[in-house]
Amino acid sequence: MKRSLLVIAIIALYLAHQDFWFWRATAPVVFGFLPIGLFYHICYTLVISALMWALVKYAWPSHLETEGRDT
């Protein structure tokens, strides 16, 4: 179940990269200097990091670690 949710989250995030809704938008200018299209992708990058944390936490392939001749 957790893995299915993570796969869905990855697909959703991949699709969310294509943010056509802000394509031609110049406003709002967030914090007075960040165009909304750039602000969206900054937030997007931070969400990716959170998703990677979830992958590492809930889907880490630990069997590979024991299979390798770990030193």
Add this chain to the structure above:
Amino acid sequence: MIPALFVFAYLAIVIYIGVFAFRRKIGEHPAEDYFLANRSLGQFVFLLSLFGTNMTAFAILGSSGHAFSNGIVTYGLMASSSALIVPLSLFLIGTRVWAMGKRYGFITPVQMFRDRWECGHIGTVITVVQAALLVPYIIIGVMGGGTALYAISGGRIPFWIGGAVVAMVVMIYVFFGGMRGTAWVNTFQTTLFLLFGAIALVVIGVGMGGFGNAVNELLASPSTSSLLTREKVSPLFFFSYTFIPLSSINFPHIIIFCLTAQRMRHFKKTVILYPICMLAIWLPAVFLGMAANRATEVPAIQTKLEARQTLATQGATLTPDQRSELRAKAAGDDILLRLLEHYAPLWLAGLLGAGIMAAVMASDSQILALSTMFSEDIFAFYEGKERFGERAQVVTGRIFVIALTIIAYAIALKFPQPIFDLAVQYAFSGYSAMMPLLIAALFWKRSTKWGALASTLWAAASVAAVAVFQSVVTTPKVVWSIGGVEVLTRTPAGTAVFGLLPVVPMVIISALLMIVVSLMTKKPSEVAVGRYFAR
């Protein structure tokens, strides 16, 4: 000249770190020690050096230049797509390659392919194609060093001396330090440009009177407001770019780097923090590139803006040579250097120049990777190791480092950069098209060596075809359309297939070839498959 002195001091520190700082007594496996740092890198060195290895001169200089011309779209095109695909591929593929390397002692990906698909010469073909796609990077690295030192010294250090100095420094620490030296230098460099990126952003921001003003001025002008949107590219083109980061894990220097981690759990921090590192490097580079459009008090930038304006208003009436000349004048690859020169105090410009050199000198791991591939996939495979021993293999690898650096330098002096820009542009696509090899080897039992060969040959042929097409068709036009649908187009920046970058059909066809040819040919033995998949 003072900034150049900072850069020379920086180069001296780099040599010290690479050659002396982390030397170890050579153990019983000199090849594994030289080429893989004895698989002993700790987690922070692994994160910072892997990230630094992935960041070429393009990440700093090229991205600012691209943002100068195209605006904020640069971040979405190149940074946020990589921030998703690269750590994901490290998580799914890098960890598996690490485990197979640990278990079976692989040093290169081709060793794994040979073992997994029970092949010999097909592995050699894969090595040759990978090497051919990698060499232009090394040449570009030498050129980048020459150009950066020329710019930082205010033209006092000629291109040929700058290129030679940078090539020599890289050669020295790769020759003596091998993977350990290279990894520590990359760690130092990544720390530098993470730090200096932030400093540059603040200093230039203050110098320009605040970014809020710059953004508002850009918004107010119809000629620049589009830089704050993504209307300069089509959604299809934007989507295509998500295929480019697939190349990262396929680069030999990246996949070889995955084998250097001491423990698999060292991947964890890399996977989580990689997107944050991308943000820390690319956001300042892209934002400064875009904001530079308001830095009209900088004479060099004003000249670029005028050239762009002339191109836009009179482009159709100019000759191709005049257009090329104007495009070169309008290009923004040196935009960061120009901003630093104008807004930063001299000593800080020197420090920041050293940070830029750190990014330009990313060819070290590529030179080491080629040396590793030559000595493992060619020298050792064709019995050189058995006949002459492992120490002779390391000596061969080191000689290869010298030879490759000298050849790259000679080529960099003789040929114009645009040739290699083109090669690098499509090398990304070529490596992306080789993605099915890693996925099939690690996740698909039924894949065969013939499927791998078909994918590899397709990747090489399609890269060559696109490069030839762009050399022959130089002016933008629709070359082939069916029923009003544009199939093949020469665009100002490259090539489009159904409006997409060529990388999309290249990857899809490569995957289809892997599947179809594998299903048509004899599967590998149960023993070979059993080594990679639990029954």
